[in-house]
Amino acid sequence: MTTNAAEFQNLSSTILKKSRKEVGLDIHTVARILSENNIQDVTSSALYAWESAQSSPNPYTFLNLCDMYNITDVLGTFQIRKNPSLFNLNMISMHETEMLMSYRSHPEMHPAIKKILGI
Helix, strand or coil: CCHHHHHHHHHHHHHHHHHHHHCCCCHHHHHHHHHHCCCCCCCHHHHHHHHCCCCCCCHHHHHHHHHHCCCCCHHHHCCCCCCHHHCCCCCCCHHHHHHHHHHHHCHHHHHHHHHHHCC
């Protein structure tokens, strides 16, 4: 992970946790609400990981969390407007992008790739 990505992940985890507490929600309630809104694979463990900067939610889930936590100015709240380099859109290399696009275009290969990678 690049320095900017790590900085953004640390910053966003702190803000997400603080914002969740400000609206009076616990981790289990957030996971339940996201599940009820058809946002898949969000467990309490995933939320703990996001709030401790061990991983990050996907963009769709991130925006839903912001909505749930009443964060209306995402760019300002997460300091992207003030420091756009924190949100580096080039977090993966061109080679990684090509691999991802190839993976997406060959769904028939997904099981084999997952087996190779052990996921």
